[in-house]
Amino acid sequence: QKNVGILAIEIYFPPTCIQQEVLEAHDGASKGKYTIGLGQDCMGFCTEVEDVISMSLTAVTSLLEKYAVDPKQVGRLEVGSETVIDKSKSIKTFLMQIFEKCGNTDIEGVDSTNACYGGTAALFNCVNWVESSSWDGRYGLVVCTDSAVYAEGPARPTGGAAAIAMLIGPNAPIVFESKIRASHMAHVYDFYKPILDSEYPVVDGKLSQTCYLMALDACYKSLCNKYEKLEGKQFSIADAAYFVFHSPYNKLVQKSFARLLFNDFLRNACSIDKSAKEKLAPFLSLSGDESYQSRDLEKTSQQVAKPFYNEKVQPTTLIPKQVGNMYTASLYAAFASLLHNKHNTLAGQRVMLFSYGSGSTATMFSLKLNEGQHPFSLSNIASAMNVAEKLKSRHELVPEKFVEIMQLMEHRYGAKDFVTSKDCSLLAPGTYYLTEVDSKYRRFYAKK
Ligand code: ACO
Numbered sequence: 001q002k003n004v005g006i007l008a009i010e011i012y013f014p015p016t017c018i019q020q021e022v023l024e025a026h027d028g029a030s031k032g033k034y035t036i037g038l039g040q041d042c043m044g045f046c047t048e049v050e051d052v053i054s055m056s057l058t059a060v061t062s063l064l065e066k067y068a069v070d071p072k073q074v075g076r077l078e079v080g081s082e083t084v085i086d087k088s089k090s091i092k093t094f095l096m097q098i099f100e101k102c103g104n105t106d107i108e109g110v111d112s113t114n115a116c117y118g119g120t121a122a123l124f125n126c127v128n129w130v131e132s133s134s135w136d137g138r139y140g141l142v143v144c145t146d147s148a149v150y151a152e153g154p155a156r157p158t159g160g161a162a163a164i165a166m167l168i169g170p171n172a173p174i175v176f177e178s179k180i181r182a183s184h185m186a187h188v189y190d191f192y193k194p195i196l197d198s199e200y201p202v203v204d205g206k207l208s209q210t211c212y213l214m215a216l217d218a219c220y221k222s223l224c225n226k227y228e229k230l231e232g233k234q235f236s237i238a239d240a241a242y243f244v245f246h247s248p249y250n251k252l253v254q255k256s257f258a259r260l261l262f263n264d265f266l267r268n269a270c271s272i273d274k275s276a277k278e279k280l281a282p283f284l285s286l287s288g289d290e291s292y293q294s295r296d297l298e299k300t301s302q303q304v305a306k307p308f309y310n311e312k313v314q315p316t317t318l319i320p321k322q323v324g325n326m327y328t329a330s331l332y333a334a335f336a337s338l339l340h341n342k343h344n345t346l347a348g349q350r351v352m353l354f355s356y357g358s359g360s361t362a363t364m365f366s367l368k369l370n371e372g373q374h375p376f377s378l379s380n381i382a383s384a385m386n387v388a389e390k391l392k393s394r395h396e397l398v399p400e401k402f403v404e405i406m407q408l409m410e411h412r413y414g415a416k417d418f419v420t421s422k423d424c425s426l427l428a429p430g431t432y433y434l435t436e437v438d439s440k441y442r443r444f445y446a447k448k
Contacts, residue, residue, distance in 0.1 A: 004130045005172035005367065007139070007376040010063035011336050011385055012055050013162040013323045015426045017044045017394045018402045023157055026399035034157045039250025043324040044394070046147045046161050047405050048412060049420050049433040052083040053094045054445055055163035056145040057432040060095055061447075063141075063165040065430075066384045067375050071102040075138030076129050076168075078109040080119030080328040082357075083146045084193070085443075091145065094443075109140075115191060116246055117357025119144030119164070119328035124363075126168040127176055140168035146327035149406065151200045158249045160324025164332045173372025173381070177350070179230055180366035182222035184215045191358035199413045208358055209252060210292050215362035216256050216354055217288075220263050223364050236269035237261060240366070241349035242312050242338055246331045246356040247320035253334075256354070257313050258301035262291070276304045315341040322391055331355050336385060343382035347371040395426050416441045424448045 019042050020034040034040055046055070056079065064071060077099075079091045090111040099107055108129070112121040119142070126140030145163035150156045190208035193201045227235035237243070237260055245253045264271045265280045272280070283297045291297055302309075318337040320326070326333050331353060338351065346369045356362045371377055375384075397405075412418065419436045427433060427448050436444045 001130055001135065001170040003171050003175045003370075004127055004169070005176050006166050006174035007169050007172045007372075008063060008067045008167040009332070009336055009339070009381050009385060010059050010066065010165045011162060011319070011329075011333060011387070011390075012059040012062065012164075012431075013044045013319075013326070013333075013390065014046050014050050014055070015394050015428065016047050016397055017042050017323070018397055018399065020157060022396075023399055023402070027156070037251065038157060039254065039321065040157060040324060041321045042396075043157065043159055044161050044322075045149070045159060045402065045405070046409070047426075048408055049422065049424060049427070050161075051085065051434055052081055052145040052147055052163065053085065053091055053443065054432040054434055055147075055161070056091060056095060056143045056165070057098065057445060057447075058430065059145070059163040059165040060098055060141065060143060061432070062430060063167060064098070067167065069139065069167065071099045072104045073138050074099065074104065074107060074141050075136050076108045076126055076140040077143070078122035078125050078140070079111045079143045079145065080113075080117075080122040081111060081145050082113055082115050082118055082193070082327050083199070084113075084196075087196075091143070095143065114361050115357035115359050116146075116248075116325075116327045116330060117355055117361040117363075119332060120355035120357075120363055123166065123168075127178075130168055130170060142166045142168060144326075144328035144332055146329055147199075148325045148327045149199055149409065150203070155203055155205055158325050160320075160326045160330070162323055162326035162329040162333055164329045164336065166332065167376075171373070171376075173370055173376055173378050175368045175370070177366040177368050180223065180227055181363060182219045182226060183361070183363040184218035184222070185361045186215070188358075188360050190360060197414050199409070211358065211360050212246075212248075212252060212356050213256065213259055213292060215356055215360055216259055216364075217263060219354065219362055219364035220260055224263075224267065234267070234269055236264045236267075236271035237308060237312065238269075238271040239350065240312070240352040241346075242316060242342075242351045244316045244331060244334045244338060244351060244353045245313070246354060247317070247334050248325045248330070250317055250321050253313065253317060253320070254302055254309060255298060257309050258298070258305040261305040261308065262297065262301045279304050319387065319391075336387065339378060339382050340385060340387040343378040346378055393428070422446070
């Protein structure tokens with residue numbers, strides 16, 4: 001099969017959100033901590049009528065409708081999520097309701113879980129399937145769905161929620177350059193969810209930042225080595241038009257890109273000009289460990305990287321800054337932001353993606369874009385996602401209401417025998433919502 005990749009993308013995020021500036025004041029944090037310090041504008045969250053299952057039902061139904069894909073044409077469905085609703089029954093099986101109705105139960109795939117990385121694992125599985133001898137000619141479908149919520153404290157403003165559906169097949173406008181790919185996987189306790197009756201993670205914020213940056217360095221180094229063997233020339237940030245990062249909060253994305261530039265400097269790559277070399281020279285002698293601790297290096301490399309960041313990263317940051325960390329969906333929401341902002345000029349360009357899941361698992365990989373053919377074209381994907389309208393039609397809730405909803409959700413997590421308010425007044429038509437969890441923990445959904 002030629003040009004296997006992403007044919008279409010749909011994104012759904014809840015219509016309910018809170019401004020970071022407002023949350024900051026409510027939490028008693030110093031002014032600017034969430035907006036400038038973390039680099040976040042707004043945070044989306046599920047109310048009691050939405051969850052990862054309803055969001056993914058909405059995203060999948062909407063994608064199939066917008067692209068007139070017959071549900072019988074889907075042969076593999078993979079879900080990435082770290083939001084555990086059931087320890088055995090996969091989210092994929094809930095989505096089978098859409099396909100069973102049409103008489104299609106012949107669909108491979110289940111859920112993949114490892115923090116924010118599950119979506120990437122699901123995506124690779126689908127692409128590999130289409131490229132393999134098991135492929136039966138039908139589409140693959142990948143769903144990334146998460147609700148990121150944290151206990152009260154410094155991590156709370158780094159929540160978010162969304163579901164993304166991606167249709168996979170040959171002759172795609174977004175093609176995998178599968179040889180240009182490198183992973184770094186290790187055993188660390190930076191962020192994990194050992195408390196099975198709580199939705200909240202146990203998180204060592206500072207350690208998770210360092211683990212993320214170390215995984216980024218390792219992937220980039222390995223990818224550069226592989227590229228050099230393959231192409232006989234050096235790889236640098238100049239070799240890709242855009243860099244898309246898993247985005248827990250924007251400040252970490254800024255630091256990550258600066259880190260790539262520092263790697264280029266250490267490798268004496270052509271992307272680093274004379275004045276940048278002079279500015280970074282004092283950091284040449286730092287050991288690896290020291291380089292993660294150095295505030296001066298962080299500041300200097302971010303300053304040197306700024307013009308490149310504006311060009312190669314800024315267009316990818318819209319949805320993550322507006323919705324927050326969407327865990328498995330975060331990287332693909334950043335990529336969706338790029339399509340939204342730049343779909344007219346992306347044909348022929350290479351885009352690098354970095355996926356990180358705590359614990360930890362990480363991959364850097366390359367996509368090559370072409371305009372594609374309607375309806376599977378870059379411009380149609382951008383208009384079908386309708387990002388601007390979705391962001392504009394959200395409802396900002398006050399912090400008291402947000403806190404009240406978080407408390408209700410704490411009680412509801414893992415609970416049985418309740419009906420929700422069924423209040424779907426804020427939801428757009430076509431959105432699925434949770435109506436009831438019965439005495440046997442069975443969940444029921446309706447469509448607005
Ligand atoms: N104005 C401007 N900037 C400010 C202000 C202010 N008033 N106050 C603080 N800042 C800056 C700080 O200097 C810091 O920026 P820097 O890192 O460039 O120095 C930033 O705001 C954050 O402040 P901290 O004191 O470091 O924040 P804190 O430790 O309270 O929490 C953290 C931040 C650790 C990211 C927390 O939100 C968290 O644990 N989040 C979840 C973990 C996470 O997302 N990890 C990322 C990878 S793993 C994953 O994806 C889940």
